[in-house]
Amino acid sequence: MDVIECRKVGIEDFDDVMSIRDVNDGLDYLPALYRTFMADHTGYAVIVNKTMVAFQCVTFIDDGETIILRALLMRKGYEGRGLVYRLRAFIQQDMAGKPRLKRYVFTTGNEAILQKVLKERRGELIVQRDILFYHGGVSKVVPFLPTVDNIPMRILNKGDLQKLLSSKANTDRLFPQGRIIVDWVPYRLLASNVDHFFNDFCHILGSECKDGDSGSFECITLAVGYIVPNGIRYNVEIYGNFTEETFLLHMAEHLRKCSTFEYGDINLLVYSEPGSHDASMITKTMQQFGMSKSNTFNSSTMYGIEAPMVPLSKY
Structure with a gap:
């Protein structure tokens, strides 16, 4: 009979967590960000017969009212055994002493997961972003x-x-879905959330409205860049109204930022508002910089899902 246990994990468990599996075909963020995560996230794992087979980490956003589930890993051969349910039951038990907690959120690029959640009425779609993936080399881009x-x-x-998130005029113009997404985390439009995502990995650019007050933005690009097994992964969220010229200037500065990494390959993902941003314009601009469009990323859409905190048995 298998001996199964759940426990918290920390920085010292890096090697065991990384051994579970590689995901996203060499674009996984966890190897680069694991140690940073452990400063403000809590990691949990399932151990089967002394082997770590599953991992997930969580943190709290939205003034402590929302828990975000991130970086779920499952070792091959252990799927379908109820281990994710067991892990999340352990996480929820550990969260029992947080009375302010109202909801949990997660993001996925898997539409089947979204449809399952909606069909079973276990959550709602709160935000959706289109994903375009481009590849290039620093030496050719510069x-x-x-x-x-x-x-x-x-x-x-x-x-x-x-200041931006405290301005209703800015948030109405830039974030019509009511969330600002940073590296697959959908934050509510609260100034207090800035502390969660503004760090050394972020590079944020803004173009102010020509006829507005200082601090009133027509568009912003919010990027998070780090090293992955395949080189540089650079995620760019675009918000607001872009002309072709404005978008070109923003992306030129982000690619200049990529050139400061000591790696040659750039894997750049652009996340845009469905129906608001022109995919052909984005691709045309990236091609001007020697970046080629690729269909190898495992999803063309990001879905943000939110659900109220209820006892796991309710599911």
Whole structure:
């Protein structure tokens, strides 16, 4: 009979967690971000006969009212044995002492998971983003980057983001779905959430409205970049109204940021608003920089799902 246990894990468990499996075909963020996660996330694992077979980490956002589930891993050969249910029951038991907790959220690129959740009425779709994937090499991209002065945009700092999220005019214009997504985490539009996502991995650019007050933005691009097994993974969320020229200037600066990494291959994902951003314009711009569109990423859509916190037995 198998000996099964659930326990918390920490930084010292890095090797065991990484041994579970590689996901996303060399684009997995967890190897790069695991140690950072463990500073403000809690990791949990299932151990079967002394072998770590499943992992998930969680953290709290939205003023402590929302728990976000991230980085679920399952060792091949252990699927379908109820281990995810057992792991989440253990997580929920550990969360029992947090009375402010109202809901949990997660994101997925798997439409079948979304449809299952909706069919069983276990949650609702709160946000959806289209995904375009591009690949290129730093040595080929850099020669295409324009050298320009007095660019009508600027790098945003933490104070800028907090002010932006406190402005209804900005949030209505930029985030019509009511969430700001950073590296697959859908945050509510609260200034307090900036502390969760503004870190050394972020590079955020904003173009101010030409006829608006200072701090009123027509569009922003929010990027998170890190090293993965296949080189550089650079995720760019785009919000607001872009002209072709504005988008080109934003992406030029993000690709310039990519060139500061000591790796040659760029895997760049652009996440856009369905029906609002022109995919052909995005692809045309990326091709101008020597980046080619690829269909090898495992999803073309991101789904954000939210559900109220209820006893796991209710599911």
